Amino acid sequence: MQYADEFRDPAKARTLVEEISKLAALLAKARGRPLQVMEVCGGHTHTIFRYGLKAMLPEALEFVHGPGCPVCVLPMGRVDDCVALACNPKIIFTTFGDAMRVPGSKGSLLQAKAEGADVRMVYSPLDALKLARENPTREVVFFALGFETTMPSTALTVLQARREGIRNFSLFCNHITIIPTIKAILDSPELTLDGFLGPGHVSMVIGNRPYDFIAERYHRPIVVAGFEPLDILQSLWMLLKQMKEGRCEVENQYKRIVPEAGNAQALAAVAEVFELREFFEWRGLGSIDHSGVRMRAAFADYDAERKFGVPGLSIADPKSCQCGEVLKGVIKPHQCKVFGTSCTPERPLGALMVSSEGACAAYYRFGRIAIKPVETETVAS
Amino acid sequence: MKMDDPHGKRMPGGVVTLAHGGGGSAMRKLIENVLLPAFNNPLLAALEDQATVPLAELLVHGDRLAFTTDSYVVTPMSFPGGDIGKLAVCGTVNDLAVSGARPLYLSCGLVIEEGLEMAHLAMIVESIAHAARLAGVSVVTGDTKVVERGAADKLFINTAGIGVIPAGIQISASRAQPGDAVIVSGSLGDHGIAILLARNELALDAAVMSDCQPLHGLVAVMLGACQDIHCLRDATRGGVATVLNEFATSSRVGIRLREAALPVNETVRGACEILGLDPLYLANEGKLVAVVPATHADAVLAAMRAHPAGLEAAIVGEITAESAGNVILSTAFGGYRVVDMLVGEQLPRIC
Numbered sequence: 253m254q255y256a257d258e259f260r261d262p263a264k265a266r267t268l269v270e271e272i273s274k275l276a277a278l279l280a281k282a283r284g285r286p287l288q289v290m291e292v293c294g295g296h297t298h299t300i301f302r303y304g305l306k307a308m309l310p311e312a313l314e315f316v317h318g319p320g321c322p323v324c325v326l327p328m329g330r331v332d333d334c335v336a337l338a339c340n341p342k343i344i345f346t347t348f349g350d351a352m353r354v355p356g357s358k359g360s361l362l363q364a365k366a367e368g369a370d371v372r373m374v375y376s377p378l379d380a381l382k383l384a385r386e387n388p389t390r391e392v393v394f395f396a397l398g399f400e401t402t403m404p405s406t407a408l409t410v411l412q413a414r415r416e417g418i419r420n421f422s423l424f425c426n427h428i429t430i431i432p433t434i435k436a437i438l439d440s441p442e443l444t445l446d447g448f449l450g451p452g453h454v455s456m457v458i459g460n461r462p463y464d465f466i467a468e469r470y471h472r473p474i475v476v477a478g479f480e481p482l483d484i485l486q487s488l489w490m491l492l493k494q495m496k497e498g499r500c501e502v503e504n505q506y507k508r509i510v511p512e513a514g515n516a517q518a519l520a521a522v523a524e525v526f527e528l529r530e531f532f533e534w535r536g537l538g539s540i541d542h543s544g545v546r547m548r549a550a551f552a553d554y555d556a557e558r559k560f561g562v563p564g565l566s567i568a569d570p571k572s573c574q575c576g577e578v579l580k581g582v583i584k585p586h587q588c589k590v591f592g593t594s595c596t597p598e599r600p601l602g603a604l605m606v607s608s609e610g611a612c613a614a615y616y617r618f619g620r621i622a623i624k625p626v627e628t629e630t631v632a633s
Numbered sequence: 634m635k636m637d638d639p640h641g642k643r644m645p646g647g648v649v650t651l652a653h654g655g656g657g658s659a660m661r662k663l664i665e666n667v668l669l670p671a672f673n674n675p676l677l678a679a680l681e682d683q684a685t686v687p688l689a690e691l692l693v694h695g696d697r698l699a700f701t702t703d704s705y706v707v708t709p710m711s712f713p714g715g716d717i718g719k720l721a722v723c724g725t726v727n728d729l730a731v732s733g734a735r736p737l738y739l740s741c742g743l744v745i746e747e748g749l750e751m752a753h754l755a756m757i758v759e760s761i762a763h764a765a766r767l768a769g770v771s772v773v774t775g776d777t778k779v780v781e782r783g784a785a786d787k788l789f790i791n792t793a794g795i796g797v798i799p800a801g802i803q804i805s806a807s808r809a810q811p812g813d814a815v816i817v818s819g820s821l822g823d824h825g826i827a828i829l830l831a832r833n834e835l836a837l838d839a840a841v842m843s844d845c846q847p848l849h850g851l852v853a854v855m856l857g858a859c860q861d862i863h864c865l866r867d868a869t870r871g872g873v874a875t876v877l878n879e880f881a882t883s884s885r886v887g888i889r890l891r892e893a894a895l896p897v898n899e900t901v902r903g904a905c906e907i908l909g910l911d912p913l914y915l916a917n918e919g920k921l922v923a924v925v926p927a928t929h930a931d932a933v934l935a936a937m938r939a940h941p942a943g944l945e946a947a948i949v950g951e952i953t954a955e956s957a958g959n960v961i962l963s964t965a966f967g968g969y970r971v972v973d974m975l976v977g978e979q980l981p982r983i984c
Binding site: 253256260262265266269298301302303304305306307308375481596597598608616617618 | 899902903906908909962963964965966967968969970971973976
């Protein structure tokens with residue numbers, strides 16, 4: 253498959269793994285502990301597990317799976333708000349597939365659908381707008397979520413709706429922004445991270461300059477990485493090389509996609525439609541200042557929160573969940589008290605067990621053998 | 634309205650009404666005009682409440698009955714490479730075939746939503762009859778219900794099937810042994826992606842045909858090459874990954890798969906990349922997974938490749954004594970990962 257297989261060459265991978273192993277051994281020895289690298293983006297977590305990268309890399313190098321799965325960091329209260337909107341008989345509630353299983357305090361959107369709510373899976377906000385065009389007597393709400401990666405497409409869809417004069421379309425806006433979140437992790441007193449793999453898709457929109465503070469103020473190297481397995485290995489090699497040479501810089505491995513200054517057109521659309529919220533709640537991480545966006549007043553007619561009102565409750569995560577500690581890299585997914593026992597992909601307690609990009613689900617689905625041999629009986633469940 | 638079916642017959646007009654399921658003259662007309670001519674066999678034509686099958690005819694083929702049933706609901710009803718009728722025959726024939734049985738008789742239960750065009754129904758019935766003829770089975774009994782508009786999605790079909798297993802064949806999910814070879818009969822996920830594309834939800838322009846086909850002929854040539862096939866299952870919902878997990882659990886063995894050896898059609902691979910789906914979990918309707926003794930693996934593979942239903946057959950892994958109960962995939966990239974049972978259905982990822 254052109255443009256994909258070039259980035260999956262096992263021979264090149266072996267060479268890179270050898271180089272990484274040498275560098276990691278040196279650096280870990282000097283630090284007296286394994287190196288910890290956080291991949292911020294859930295797409296990277298997925299690649300690491302899908303291609304079995306963890307098994308190829310040395311123990312001197314540990315991955316910390318960051319907060320970059322937008323589905324995983326949705327707080328329970330927001331899911332309850334979604335369910336409340338979806339239960340309004342006037343509304344066709346549209347969402348991306350993997351958001352349908354996220355547990356709220358009263359169940360997921362999938363359960364709401366089974367009980368009669370009109371919830372429909374779409375592949376893009378434009379599909380939701382098409383539904384609005386086709387159903388002029390209904391209200392179509394699109395559950396807008398994701399980082400800067402998906403923000404431009406929802407902004408452009410709202411602008412398109414306004415241009416066409418479509419009035420029965422709105423967003424339930426849960427977009428979040430990555431920089432304050434990385435900052436919150438760097439400010440954590442428990443921080444043990446040695447470097448970052450930067451989120452490639454987000455960077456395609458915002459560029460590389462917003463990460464400068466990571467290198468300058470927090471003295472951690474960061475390499476913006478692509479999503480193919482060779483991208484990840486090359487980025488790791490670049491990161492370790494920086495560490496060996498005592499540099500702390502923002503480097504761009506994903507140059508074929510990520511422009512240094514980002515995408516001006518996408519940023520302009522985002523700025524026109526959205527503004528920062530003072531604070532936004534994250535599952536497991538609590539409230540983070542300026543980490544979410546809402547729609548500007550000029551787009552109130554397209555804002556489901558203003559148009560219909562939502563309960564807006566804040567609901568605490570189940571006490572037994574240690575999602576926050578996993579997200580910050582303090583513990584590994586399998587070290588959580590409820591991992592694989594009361595929290596499984598079948599019955600997720602925490603959101604990290606829901607999406608295939610979630611660290612816990614990825615550990616559970618792809619990586620359990622590497623953690624410990626599993627009894628036959630538990631595998632069958 | 635009249636329309637022509639793909640097999641060249643004129644189709645009846647009108648729509649199905651509740652009267653067609655009422656047991657009276659309308660129903661009798663439906664049976665006599667649509668069902669009997671299509672299925673055309675003396676056991677059904679007797680129009681008794683049951684088909685009466687002489688035991689002597691069964692005993693010719695073997696010493697055990699294989700008996701199975703499945704229900705078919707699919708949107709859209711017709712898709713590239715098949716329709717719900719062909720699916721209902723192939724699915725049940727294949728469930729019999731993977732026991733090593735020779736499929737012989739089918740029942741056919743139709744649950745029709747009021748308002749379905751009679752011509753559309755007749756086309757599906759003709760498709761059932763056509764698929765049954767090709768598979769060498771007879772539809773010998775059946776049932777028709779009509780439900781109110783909204784109570785069903787156009788048409789649901791249930792088929793049950795009877796086949797006979799030849800003496801000496803012992804195929805079971807619990808018979809895999811360390812050292813055995815794992816074979817798949819062809820490319821993975823064609824049916825799953827064909828259905829997704831036919832629903833027109835993806836805005837992807839790609840041609841993928843469903844692999845919907847009967848497999849009893851393929852199984853017969855495999856048994857010709859090796860009577861002692863250990864495990865055999867058709868990989869429908871849940872795909873090859875689910876079948877292999879069932880083998881690993883039932884036989885208490887490990888399975889090591891080689892990703893590079895898995896046959897996946899290039900278009901299916903591309904669609905999976907875009908949607909974040911895994912072909913190992915996609916549905917097939919004409920593919921099987923076999924576990925055979927290593928000593929016979931090459932002979933079975935050669936026999937499969939000589940059959941039209943197994944042209945792309947490949948040895949994709951082996952049974953191991955380690956990691957009992959688990960399926961481990963050696964990735965083409967050089968790593969490995971666990972291929973677990975799927976939870977719920979695969980949902981496309983956000984980005």
